[in-house]
Amino acid sequence: MSIAALPLFNARALDAMSRTGRRTDDLMECTFPVEGAVGEPLADVDARRVSHMRRIVVARLRYLGLVFLLDVAEQIVSELVTNAVKHGGGEVTLSMRVTRAAVRLMVRDSGSGQPQPIDPGPEAEGGRGLLIVHLLADERGGESGFDPKTRTAWCSLPLSQDCP
Template identity: 40%
Template sequence: MHLTTHTDPGLTQAGSSSAAVRALEISIASDKALVAEVRRSVRATLASWGASEIADDMAVVASELASNALRHAGGEATLRLQLAEGRALLEVNDGSAQWPVPRRVGAEAEEGRGLLLVQALAAEWGWRPRERGGKTVWASLPAPAGCEA
C-alpha cells in the first residue's frame, strides 16, 4: 500500500497575489484498500481547516471518486482538495479518458451508485480531459460561514 499526503497551508490562488488557498494532495497507488485512508485524510484535513461542517459529505465524495478512479482507470490516481474563495474543491486525476457517467442500478445491486452519491452531496461536480491524457473529475461544496483559507 502507498499513500502520500502533502499539505500546502499558504498557497495563493492562481492569478491572485492575495487570495489564500489551503490544499491537500494525496497520491493513491492502485490499492482499493487506501480509499478508507483517503476518506479519513479528507475528513481530518477539513476539520483542521475549520470546515468540519462539510467534512463528512466531502469524505464520501472523495471516497467515491477515488474508488471510481482506481476501479475504472487502473493504475494510480491523485486527489487534490483545496479550500479557497468560499468553497472546498476536490479533484481526482486518473489516466483514463473514459468520462464518468452516473448509471441506474437495481435495488439489489451492491455497487454502481457512487456518482449518484456525488450528485446528491456536491453543490457542483463535473469532469474535464487532461492535456497529457486522462481526466480530472471534480466536485465542490460551499465552505462553512466564517471558514477562510
C-alpha cells in the same frame, strides 16, 4: 463574502498566507499507484488507500476548522476515489483546494474513457457513486462534474452559512 461570515472556519491559516503575500487558499494533493486490475473487485491495498484518502481529507478539514463538512466530504472522497481505483487504474491523485468561497475535491486517474451514467437497478451493489456525489453536492448548494481532458472527477462545496 468575508471570512468573518464563517465562524467555524479557521481563518488564521488563510489570513497568514495572505499577509505573507502567498495565495489565499490551501491545496493538498496525494498520489498513489493502483495495485489491482481495472474492473475487478478492489485489492486490499487499494481499499486501504481509499480509507487513507478519506482520513487525510477529514484531518485537513478538521485542521482548517471546517468540521461542518466532515461527513459529506468523507462520503464524496470515498465515492470519487473508489470510482477512480475501480475504473481508471494506473495512478490516482486526490486534490483538495480550500478557498474563502469553497472546498473543491478532485480525483484524477490515468485510465481512458469517460464515466458513463448507468441505471444500476434496485438490487445492484454498485454503480451509484457519481450520482451520490452529485446529490451530496447539490444538497449543499455545490456542483460536481468530470473533466475528460484531465480525467478528473470533481465536486465543489460552497463555504457559506446558507448551506445545511
